[in-house]
Amino acid sequence: MPDLPAQPSPTPTPAPDPWAGLQAFTAARIALGRSGTSVPLGAALAFKLAHxxxxxAVYSQLNTSELLATIPSLQLPTLQVRSRAQNRQEYLQRPDWGRQLSEESRAQLREQARGSCDVAIILADGLSATAINDHAGPLLGLLVPLxxxxxxxxxxxxLAEQARVAIGDEIGQLLGARLTLVLIGERPGLSAPHSLGAYFTYGPRPGLTDEARNCVSNIRPEGLPYPAAATKLFYLVQEALRRQLSGVGLKDQSDLLAA
Structure with a gap:
């Protein structure tokens, strides 16, 4: 009888990647697999798309028309201002200009500011205007009523264009605000190009440094959801105004109240 051809050995089933289950809990790039000495093509293309x-996001612009259509539902007036940076190139090359109002905006606030207020809210494009366009309206819709x-x-x-966080110090002083709340687009990452940050400062005035501020970051549906962010900000703003301070001297103890 002729010899029968040898049957190929069955391909062994690869062992499951113990990291794969963690993909459901994080947007971090884990358990991507391997293709030779590199990652698979799909993962490499996804990385380039995220980049x-x-x-x-860095070059996105405030959708002022949509924002101006949304804000009236909050029954608050709006003003548009700019920093000293006249364009995105200047904004990126001169961070100090993004912290200062333009002469025109400074004069505008001096003319229109009347009296004082407890809280001045500033929507600043920062490094991702997309974050303001997507998240500022829903967040303020919960926070302003509180x-x-x-x-x-x-x-x-x-509405502040080409602006950085510290522009709120000058705005707050000109408005006579006890506290400024700056909502700003955070530096985009490879998993979150539209994350919103909220910085508040008690007693705003030019020359303050970051130790005088508090920050609630990563506000977005995939990060800190709007209701949780509004509740946390409301607690912290109340405490800042009650204790007349912000920054390193103010701690978030809201979890202790719920315990």
């Missing part, structure tokens, strides 16, 4: 989204119910007097909402 493109991050670059686009501030009103607590009896705080709110100033006009400022």
């Amino acid at each position: 493109a989204h991050a670059r686009d 501030l009103r119910q607590a009896g705080f007097q709110l100033g006009p909402i400022m």
